[in-house]
Amino acid sequence: MDTHRKDIHSSDLPILCRACEARHRGVCGALSASQLISLNKQSTRKHVEAGSELIGESQESNSYANIIAGVVKLTKMMADGRQQIVGLQFAPDFLGRPFRADSSITADAATDVNVCSFPKTVIDRMIKETPELEHKLLEQTLKELDEARDWMLTLGRKTASEKVASFLYLIATHINPESDADSASFELPLTRSDIADFLGLTIETVSRQMTKLRKDGVILIRNNRHVEVPDLAKLAERASH
Template structure:
C-alpha cells in the first residue's frame, strides 16, 4: 500500500465545500458523522499519482478541490487519457479488487480519501449511498463515451471548443454582462496533452475563437466565454 499522508479535523464533513454535490449528499447528519469516522483529507501536488492502473484497489476518494486525470496505458506503454475529474467527482472502484485506471493530479488538489474496504462496508449498510454510487457510475460511463468521441472523432476546433464548454460547466463563474469566466487549472501544454494536440494547435484554436468574438483571453490562465451557443455549434 502506498503512503497516504492525511488529516481528519473534527469538523471534517461539516466544513466540506462540496458536500451538497458529492457522493454523500443524500446522507443524514448521523450517517455523515459515521462517514466522517472513516474518511481522511489528503493534499496532492501537481503530478502526484493517487492510483495506479492494475494495482490493488485500496482507496476511493471524493475530489474537493483541483483537477485530476484518469489514464490507461497500452501494451507499448502509450498513455491514453480517459477523462478529467473535478470537485465533487468520485474516484476509485468500490467493490472492485483492482484499479481500472491510473489517477494523477494535474493541479494541486484536496481530496477526501477512504480505505476501500471501509467504504464498501459503509455503502452496504447505507442504501442511499449505494444508490448514489449507481447514479455516479452511470454518469461516469456517459462521460467516458463522450470523452472517447472527443478524442477519436473530433477535429482540433471541436476538441478545444468542447474542452472550454466542459471547463465552463464545471469550473466557470458567471459575470454579469461579461459571460462566463474560467480560471484554467491547466497550462496550454497540459491542455494539449489532454486533448491529444500540440501546444501550437491549441494556441491557434484559442486565438481563432478570440478573433471570432467567442472568447476573451485576459491572461494565459483565464478565459471568458461570451457565446455558449456558437461554441456549442463549433463543438458539434
C-alpha cells in the same frame, strides 16, 4: 423517509461536512447524519500538489476519496509505455472504484487538488448498509459512461475547432457548475501538450484554434492559462458546429 431526511439535515453534522460540496452534490449526500459523523471521524483532508499521483494503474488501493477542489487527470498506459488521457474528474466526484481490488487507470492531480480520503473498508461496509449510497455511486458511474460516450463522438467526428471549443466548454461547465451561469472564468487545468493529447491534436493546432476563439471574441486569455468565457452559449455553439 421523513425521519431519514430530518437525520440528513441535522445540526449535529460535522462542520466540515455541512460546507462540503461532496456532502451536498456528491456521494455523501446519500448518507445519514450518524453515518457522516462516523465517516468524518475516520476521514482525512489532504492537499495534493499538481503532478502528484493519487492512484496508480493496477495498484491495489486501501482508500477512496471525494474530490473537494481541483481537477484530476485519468490516464491509461499502453504496453509500449505511451500514455493517453482518458478523462477528467472534478469536485465533487468520487475517486476510486468500489467492487474492484485494483485500479485500471492512473489518477494524477492536474491542478492542486483537495480531497477527503477515507478507508476502503468503511465505505465498503456503508455500501452494504445503505442502498442509497450504492445507487449514488452507480449514478456517478453512469454519468461518467455517458460523458465518455460523448467524448468518443467529439474525438471521432468533430473538427479541430469543435474539439478545442468542446474541451473549453467541458472545463467551464464543470469548474463552474451553476446551471444558470451565463459566463465562466477558470485556469486551464492541463498544459497545451496535455490538451493536445486529450483531443488527439498537435500542440500547434490547439494553440491555433485557441487563438482563433480569442480573436473571434468567444474567449479571453490572460497570462496564458487564465481563460474567461463571456458567453457560454456562444462557446457551446462553436463546440457543436
